[in-house]
Amino acid sequence: MNWYDINKRTLPWRGESDPYRIWLSEIMLQQTQTQRVSHYYFKWLKRFPSLKSVAKAKEESLLKVWEGLGYYNRCRNFHSAAKTVIKDYNGKIPNEFELFRALPGIGDYTAAAVLSIAFDVPLPAIDGNIKRVMARMLRIKTITKYNFRRVQKELENFIDKTRPGDFNQALMDLGNQVCRPNQAHCYACPMKSFCRAAQTDHPEQYPRPELSKDIPHYDVVVGLIWKKGRFLILKRENRKHLGGLWELPGGKIDYRESPEKALIREIKEECNVDVILGKNTDPIKHRYSHFAITVRAFHCQLYNGKKVFSNQPNRWITPQQIIEFPFPKANHKLFAKINFEADNV
Ligand code: SF4
Known part of the structure; x- marks a missing residue:
């Protein structure tokens, strides 16, 4: 002491x-x-x-x-x-x-x-x-x-x-x-x-160091679905990793799937809408404790103006409202890559 x-x-x-x-x-x-x-x-x-x-x-x-x-x-x-x-x-x-x-x-x-x-x-x-x-x-x-x-x-x-x-x-x-x-x-x-x-x-x-484990890596694609100067965000379920935080719709790219196809599929599954893809951002990398991801985002527009239907709570927000919602760090890295002034559609 x-x-x-x-x-x-x-x-x-x-x-x-x-x-x-x-x-x-x-x-x-x-x-x-x-x-x-x-x-x-x-x-x-x-x-x-x-x-x-x-x-x-x-x-x-x-x-x-x-x-x-x-x-x-x-x-x-x-x-x-x-x-x-x-x-x-x-x-x-x-x-x-x-x-x-x-x-x-x-x-x-x-x-x-x-x-x-x-x-x-x-x-x-x-x-x-x-x-x-x-x-x-x-x-x-x-x-x-x-x-x-x-x-x-x-x-x-x-x-x-x-x-x-x-x-x-x-x-x-x-x-x-x-x-x-x-x-x-x-x-x-x-x-x-x-x-x-x-x-x-x-x-x-003493003690013998534990061997560091290799962690899996996933390719992820997300969409900025624009409507009247706002884009769509979804709230993650509480039981999931990063539960309670907000995110852009999207998900993992399956084996041999293109990012574009994966995003259209994911948005259909999550929001029950079809989208037209526009420009994409440079990918960002992020590492969590158990896995690492590479994420890219595409600007999207709704295909036929159909209403978004999602089981997750969702909001349409302006870029200025990003600060009002908790997002995972990977999302913030992506937001930093987007020129909202120029790309907002
Ligand atoms: S091994 Fe650690 S606890 Fe033991 S004497 Fe050295 S510094 Fe102290």
Whole structure:
């Protein structure tokens, strides 16, 4: 703890005692780097300063502020969890593990992190950094379920009962600054004398790095269907990846299908209309955690003025209204390629 008191990182949510803010930061930090989160954390708090304001907000307003941070389920779950806390717990965030863990979007790690930091509940919060530090401390090659349990038990024994939140954050910071994935700076580590990996020539070999998996790539085509200076957008179903966000109609190009044919087919399936294709944009590339896409867009016009019929909520918007709706990042990359002044039909 002495090491932490001197060396802890300065982060916007450090030293925070408001459980709502601590919870928010932990949700935002899931699978996202600290530097990226800071900006969103402040932007969010400016708009939604309390849990009550989150519970009262429309999902779309929340997604708009979250736009660009990714993993949008986090935002939707946070919204329903906030509503549950207001309704079932009179607005007081529960500090019992079982109750807090049962809220939407809360896993073991998040529950332990929030409860230890906000309420001093002595629970180890094992994130990637702590897993690595402990694997080295115990000289564990592979984090199997059994080994994870060992790590957990060890931490349960050693957690500082008076400062459990600081204990967890100290190990996280140690992993971030000293016990780095590819470089363990053992000379600067306060745990050196207890660490089994530090007694070897290459502590970095613990735990063995996971092999990076190849992710699939898809070619996607979308359409800007114009009508009187507005174009059509559809809202993605909540259960889908990027659920709740808006998008241009279109979809994946099938094997041996041309982009044009694919777009006409997709628009027919999604909106039950035929379109005439116009100019297309340069493709953009985007990578999500589990797959990558190349997307191109075509300007389109309705073939015979038939009305759009879609199961998804839809809107006709002007280019100026783009800022009012949450879109996936790939859509924003495409919008940046379009000269709306010249191409609007
Ligand atoms: S002594 Fe070295 S390997 Fe062990 S925890 Fe510290 S930095 Fe990591």
